[in-house]
Amino acid sequence: MVRTARPLTIGCAIRDPWAGGLCRRVVERAGVEVAHTTPETLTMPSQCQRFSALIYDLAPWDRHVRDRIDCLREFRPGIPILFYLPARPDALSLLPQCGQLTNVRFRMQLQADDQIRGVRTDVMWLMREVPAEQMMRIIAIEFAGAPVLLPLFCRIVLRRLTVGLRSSVTDVARELRLSSRSIQRHFDVDALGKPKRLIDRLTLWYIWSYAERFGVSRSSAGRCAGMSGNDLYRLRRRVCELLQTEGGSTWSRLFNEVGLH
Numbered sequence: 001m002v003r004t005a006r007p008l009t010i011g012c013a014i015r016d017p018w019a020g021g022l023c024r025r026v027v028e029r030a031g032v033e034v035a036h037t038t039p040e041t042l043t044m045p046s047q048c049q050r051f052s053a054l055i056y057d058l059a060p061w062d063r064h065v066r067d068r069i070d071c072l073r074e075f076r077p078g079i080p081i082l083f084y085l086p087a088r089p090d091a092l093s094l095l096p097q098c099g100q101l102t103n104v105r106f107r108m109q110l111q112a113d114d115q116i117r118g119v120r121t122d123v124m125w126l127m128r129e130v131p132a133e134q135m136m137r138i139i140a141i142e143f144a145g146a147p148v149l150l151p152l153f154c155r156i157v158l159r160r161l162t163v164g165l166r167s168s169v170t171d172v173a174r175e176l177r178l179s180s181r182s183i184q185r186h187f188d189v190d191a192l193g194k195p196k197r198l199i200d201r202l203t204l205w206y207i208w209s210y211a212e213r214f215g216v217s218r219s220s221a222g223r224c225a226g227m228s229g230n231d232l233y234r235l236r237r238r239v240c241e242l243l244q245t246e247g248g249s250t251w252s253r254l255f256n257e258v259g260l261h
Contacts, residue, residue, distance in 0.1 A: 008032055008033070008051075008052045008053070008127065008130055008132060008133065008159060008162055009032065009033040009034070009035045009050060009051045009052060009159075009162070009163065010027050010032055010033070010034060010035065010051055010052070010053045010054065010055060010123070010126060011034075011035045011037045011050065011051030011053070011054040011055065011056075012024060012027065012034050012035065012036060012037065012054075012055045013037045013038055013039055013041075013042065013054065013055070013056045013057065013059070014055060014056070014057045014059075014084060015057055015059045015060075015086075016057070016086055016109060018109075018111070019057070019084060019086070019109040022115065022116065022119060023055050023084065023119060023123075026116065026119045026120050026123050027055075027123055029120075030120070030123055030124070030127065032123070032127065035050045035051040037050070037051070037054075039056075039059055039060060039068055042054075042056075042068045042069070042071065042072045043067075043068055043071040043072070045075045048072055048075040048076050049075070049076075049163050049164040050163055051163070052079070052130045052132065052162040052163070053079060053080045053081070053082075053126040053127070053129065053130055054072070054079060054080070054081045054082070055081075055082045055084050055122075055123075055126075056069075056081060056082070056083055056084070057083070057084055057085055057086060057091065057109070058083060058085060058091055058094050058098070059091075061088070061090040061091045061093075061094060065094050065097060065098070066097045066098070069081070069098065069101065075224075076224060077214050077216040077220055077221070077224065078102070078103055078210075078213065078214020078215065078216060079103070079214075080103045080104070080125070080126050080129035080130065081101070081103070081104045081105075082104070082105045082106075082107065082122045082123075082125075082126055083098060083104060083105065083106045083107070084107050084108075084109060084119070084122075085106065085107070085108055085109060086108075086109045087108055087109065087110065103129060103214070105122055105125060107119065107122055129213075130162065131206060131209040131210045131213050132155075132158035132159065132161065132162050132206065134209065134213070135154075135158060135202075135205065135206065135209060136151065136154065136155060136158065138254070139151060139154050142250050142254070143250070147186045147187065149176075149183065149186040149187070150187075152176060153172055153176070153183070153195070153198070154198075154202060156171075156172050156175050156176065157172060157198075157199055157202045157203070158202060158206060161202075161203060161206045161225045161226070164224060164225060164226040165226055166203065166225070166226050166227065167199050167203075168196075168199070169183060169184075169195045169196055169199065172195070172199070180195075183195050197238075197242060200235060200238050200239050200242075201239055201242070201251055203225065203227075203235060204235055204236060204239045204255075205254060205255065205258065206225060207221045207222050207225050207227070207232065208221075208255070208258040208259060209258050210224065210225070212258050212259065218232070219232065239255070243255060
């Protein structure tokens with residue numbers, strides 16, 4: 001039986017039990033995993049790699065809040081953040097420190113009838129901002145006639161990249177509960193390339209998209225995806241060699257759109 005893969009993980013650092021519970025329910029109903037986190041873990045690289053977007057109430061509402069966010073953004077450049085704030089003076093006083101940040105949204109914690117709808121809208125925005133989700137929408141359009149296994153395969157590779165993990169065909173097969181040989185049989189070599197080459201394409205496309213979306217260097221985006229500078233150089237050479245043999249293929253066009261020539 002093929003195992004399905006959840007699209008991404010959203011970190012949740014909300015102190016109030018009611019607000020935290022509401023966020024968890026909304027995120028999980030969207031088919032997304034929740035990573036429970038704390039303000040302290042936002043400064044730990046290993047913990048920051050667990051999620052691709054964040055919901056945060058700015059606790060403990062002290063003068064170090066911007067340092068925590070800047071530290072997080074150093075490890076995860078451009079990570080989208082929803083600031084879900086309690087209606088308390090010390091929290092609201094921090095808004096000027098965070099108001100100039102890019103790729104953020106703000107919402108107040110209010111026990112109002114439209115609160116769930118508002119948080120759901122914000123969670124959908126977080127998902128749209130994550131490059132892996134943008135890529136999955138493009139894949140669904142560009143490869144609409146591809147084997148049903150393709151979106152599952154791509155989602156696993158991209159989900160792993162969002163938490164800094166590179167993939168092999170064996171890694172993906174294990175998560176799908178299939179053998180590597182079964183995966184090989186499912187793919188049309190001419191349209192998609194062998195699974196290993198598909199992983200290369202997805203990885204480089206993700207890194208280039210991440211860099212373009214969040215305005216960071218490609219080497220920085222590569223590090224977020226678990227790749228060293230040398231790894232990224234070799235990966236780019238492999239993919240460029242493939243693209244040179246394909247002319248005006250779908251993959252060539254997709255990479256042209258993110259600046260890979």
